[in-house]
Amino acid sequence: MTTEGQSQRKRIRAGLLLRQNRAAIFTVLAWFLANYVIFAVVLSKGWTRALWTLFYFAPDGSKWGNFYMTMSDFVVFGMVVSVVATGVSRHYRPEQTSAVLASMAKDHVVVLGFTNLGQRVVELCEQKGIPVVVVDRDRERVSSLIQGERPLVLGDPEDSGALAAASVGRAKLVVIAKDGVEAGAIAARRVRTINPKVTLVVRCADDDVGQVLGRAYDAKIVSTTRLAARHIEQAALKQGVRRCVLIGFNSLAVRVYAALRPKGIEVTIIDDKTAKRPTGSHDGALDGLAGAISNGDPSSYEVLRAAGVHEAELVVLTGEDLGHALVVCERVRDINGQAKVIVRAFHEDAAAILTQAPFRAEVVSSSRFALRSLVREGAFEAVGVERTAST
Secondary structure (H helix, E strand, O other), rough: OHHHHHOOOHHHHHHHHHHHHHHHHHHHHHHHHHHHHHHHHOOOOOHHHHHHHHHHOOOOOHHHHOOOOOOOHHHHHHHHHHHHHHHHHOOOOOOOHHHHHHHHHHOEEEEEOHHHHHHHHHHHHHOOOOOOEEEOOOOOOOOOHHHHHHHHEOOOOOHHHHHHOOOHHHOEEEEEEOOOHHHHHHHHHHHHHHOOOEEEEEOOOHHOOOOOOOOOOOEEEHHHHHHHHHHHHHHHHHHOOOEEEEEOOHHHHHHHHHHHHHHHOOOEEEOOOOOOOOOOOOOOOOOOOOOEEEEEEOOOOHHHHHHOHHHOOOOOOOOHHHHHHHHHHHHHHOOOOOEEEEEEOOOOOHHHHHHHOOOEEEEEOOOHHHHHHHHHHOOOHHHHEEEEEEE
């Protein structure tokens, strides 16, 4: 965090502390002002003498003076306790600072949904020094942002109030990274209502819906699974693969199947019931797919052999569960030490583990591919990031 950023957060904390203690501060000021008038006018001390008495520099032996001295101790002590208590409670509510920072943002990037893609966008913005605000309703998912008091709105990315709180009207780029076609469509419409000119990126797994959204809201459409599938297709063709096994029946598996089958590559999908089910339209990719699906637990040697893993030149784990991937990848290597194994993963630490023995897998990150694609296409030019082949 920069020195300027730290100073800004300190000013915000101080402002919040004053605002949260405004009742106590008003009470103290009213108490001293009232006594200033009493000493000066009622007790006829004059304004200068009253001021000295008010701040204990001049004694006053009257009954009111003694009462004032005693009560002032209580009033000041009460205010100190209030400020300390508020400070302690605010330590556990750093999201207030995050919300204030979000409301102050301008010429920034708004990320709707702190998904894997959303995290990649935030990382890029931080590397480039670009202000970024995140909107997500899942407190646990954005806990690191809250604890770091980063610009954040805890709310639904489809809610107009949350979008306004994220200063979408002053943003230069909005990235709708949230999963789900419906969520993306609603968020895109509301973003355009607030800011008709902002550069808009929408994540959409459905190709047909993506084309409609792109035209309707002048948005750049990105599909993380389509980009990952393209990479896997290129790897299969380069390797000269004749037989491929996909572990996990989800949108990525469907796209890879649709890409490889026309190339004469035999494809089998193990449906282990744990992967997120495929959604959206896939241009006929589901036609004839039923015969390629094998059910069972891929951590079982029998299931892997039945699917043809021992004969495959390429095995792809399409899910993103690291624990599941480690177990299945080890089983695959026990059966087939020569095949190319590709594993889908997000975290760099996971990649480091999976690329080493005994797994010896290639790791692909669909969210990383998506970010690179957006940069290449100039989606971030609005915030000063030039088109480039890498990020």
